[in-house]
Amino acid sequence: MKNQLNLVPNQTLPVDGMSRWNQIAPFAPMCREKFRQLVKAGRAPQPIKFSERCTAYSNRELHKFFADPLNYKVEVSK
Template identity: 35%
Template sequence: MMNGIPETGFVRLSQVLNVIPIGKTCWWEGVKSGRFPKPIKLTERCTAWRAEDIHELIKALSEQSATRH
């Protein structure tokens, strides 16, 4: 389990925001703009993200910050 995110499966927004330290509003704006992965509706009231998509995002964000320094 890397960064508290399982290798496969689904993660809820609270788990994502524990690893990617931004606010909910900023996260949803990123989803809307396509910067962050789209969620999957598991049930009417349960939204989650594919763990694999979050790992890809973490990798991309870390590569971006590495090139800035």
């Protein structure tokens, strides 16, 4: 028998920190592919790559995006 953990997902997305797609998905009003397209177009928060297989998003930027997805603009740091 496999050893399984009964994990209860968070009811809200934390304000601070970083999240991966699996943590964001319950709160996203779109599918992963649409979110990826918006990221690529610069209309959604840009990912931060920690390694070849580990990408995460800033929770603060995600909250801004989810509050107003149509008017969200990526902030360009100088």
